[in-house]
Amino acid sequence: MSETQPDIRKGLVGVVADVSAVSKVMPETNSLTYRGYPVQDLAENCSFEEVAYLLWNGELPNAGQLADFRREEAGQRALTPALLEVIRAFPRDAHPMDAIRTAVSFMGMEDPEAADTSEPATRRKAMRLLAKIPTAIAAAHRASKGLDAIAPDPSLTFAESFFHLVFGKVPQPEVVKAFDVSLTLYAEHGFNASTFTARTITSTGADLHGAVVGGIAALKGPLHGGANEAVMHMLAEIGEPARAVEWLQSRFDHRALVMGFGHRVYKNGDSRVPTMTRYAEKMAEVVGDRRWMEMSRLLAGEMLAKKNIHPNLDFPAGPAYHLMGFDIPLFTPIFVASRITGWSAHVIEQAADNRLIRPLSHYTGATQRSVPPMAERG
Numbered sequence: 001m002s003e004t005q006p007d008i009r010k011g012l013v014g015v016v017a018d019v020s021a022v023s024k025v026m027p028e029t030n031s032l033t034y035r036g037y038p039v040q041d042l043a044e045n046c047s048f049e050e051v052a053y054l055l056w057n058g059e060l061p062n063a064g065q066l067a068d069f070r071r072e073e074a075g076q077r078a079l080t081p082a083l084l085e086v087i088r089a090f091p092r093d094a095h096p097m098d099a100i101r102t103a104v105s106f107m108g109m110e111d112p113e114a115a116d117t118s119e120p121a122t123r124r125k126a127m128r129l130l131a132k133i134p135t136a137i138a139a140a141h142r143a144s145k146g147l148d149a150i151a152p153d154p155s156l157t158f159a160e161s162f163f164h165l166v167f168g169k170v171p172q173p174e175v176v177k178a179f180d181v182s183l184t185l186y187a188e189h190g191f192n193a194s195t196f197t198a199r200t201i202t203s204t205g206a207d208l209h210g211a212v213v214g215g216i217a218a219l220k221g222p223l224h225g226g227a228n229e230a231v232m233h234m235l236a237e238i239g240e241p242a243r244a245v246e247w248l249q250s251r252f253d254h255r256a257l258v259m260g261f262g263h264r265v266y267k268n269g270d271s272r273v274p275t276m277t278r279y280a281e282k283m284a285e286v287v288g289d290r291r292w293m294e295m296s297r298l299l300a301g302e303m304l305a306k307k308n309i310h311p312n313l314d315f316p317a318g319p320a321y322h323l324m325g326f327d328i329p330l331f332t333p334i335f336v337a338s339r340i341t342g343w344s345a346h347v348i349e350q351a352a353d354n355r356l357i358r359p360l361s362h363y364t365g366a367t368q369r370s371v372p373p374m375a376e377r378g
């Protein structure tokens with residue numbers, strides 16, 4: 001008996017899975033809004049803390065609300081001695097995304113409200129994660145180099161604090177602003193793979209830490225957040241602008257993916273790329289090294305001309321982070337430090353109007369048969 005094949009959307013391409021009021025991705029105009037505000041305007045005019053507040057509350061904060069938000073975040077950055085000890089015990093060569101995934105899982109076991117899935121408790125836990133994730137990323141990174149963790153300084157902004165936790169000092173304001181812009185651009189993007197993972201976990205009634213651990217696991221993949229690291233490895237492999245076009249041709253010859261290009265939703269350009277490229281260019285000026293941006297310009301031009309494929313946010317973010325002085329393994333964890341805001345907003349939204357996420361599959365395995373006794377099995 002033949003069964004008709006249902007309409008299968010592999011990769012859920014084009015499937016509208018639910019409503020959301022957090023952000024709107026508009027591929028027809030290459031634009032993106034968070035709670036109605038264009039992401040490029042937020043990046044230029046607001047701090048990342050204001051954007052985090054917006055994503056969680058639906059409105060931008062006034063001065064008093066922002067001061068309270070900053071105070072609350074800055075006051076909760078410290079890790080417990082137990083977590084610092086666990087981080088020191090991680091294998092030196094552990095992938096930093098595995099390290100932050102494990103650290104967040106441990107934070108869940110320590111959190112007094114871990115199992116409380118009510119909205120007020122989830123909001124308090126989201127704030128604790130926002131505050132502690134950068135400290136854990138930096139502590140794990142420093143431990144992998146045999147260095148002690150740096151105690152957080154609550155007088156610093158979120159962006160300044162990340163530099164301080166990693167390097168022990170805060171760079172010049174242009175560098176901090178470029179980093180802050182990248183955090184805003186990475187904060188939220190609709191039903192991407194990691195956010196949808198977090199929503200799926202939430203839909204079972206599981207808690208925020210579980211959803212975020214799942215989100216981090218999904219983000220690590222090179223087709224998603226892991227691409228910002230892959231971009232910088234690619235640029236380092238190319239080495240100099242004169243080799244860019246020839247190198248790209250060899251990728252085309254092998255039908256290989258070029259990291260930092262293409263997007264499931266945007267087919268005519270990623271709304272976040274122009275802003276991030278401008279700030280990456282500024283970093284090249286500050287550092288006095290134009291090589292990476294020149295290579296990027298050549299690769300982007302050639303990809304467009306030959307394949308009609310545009311760069312995504314990871315393409316300018318990779319060299320920007322390198323020029324800011326970060327080691328490549330920190331790039332995707334930085335994405336985590338930002339996206340915790342979007343994930344939490346979606347977890348709150350999913351839980352507020354929940355229905356278990358449980359799609360169907362079309363079975364293509366063996367036809368029904370009876371279990372043979374052991375002696376009759378080949």
Ligand code: ACO
Pocket residue numbers: 011222223224225227256257258259260261262263264265309312313314
């Ligand atoms: N390099 C080379 N070819 C590509 C690339 C790329 N980066 N992206 C897409 N293509 C090709 C595909 O192979 C396909 O060719 P085909 O029709 O000959 O088979 C064609 O372009 C159309 O691609 P889609 O199938 O529509 O791409 P899809 O939506 O399935 O995948 C994805 C999107 C996963 C992002 C893909 O473009 C990719 O792997 N890019 C590289 C990884 C990357 O940069 N990821 C970051 C995503 S953005 C973010 O997480 C911030």
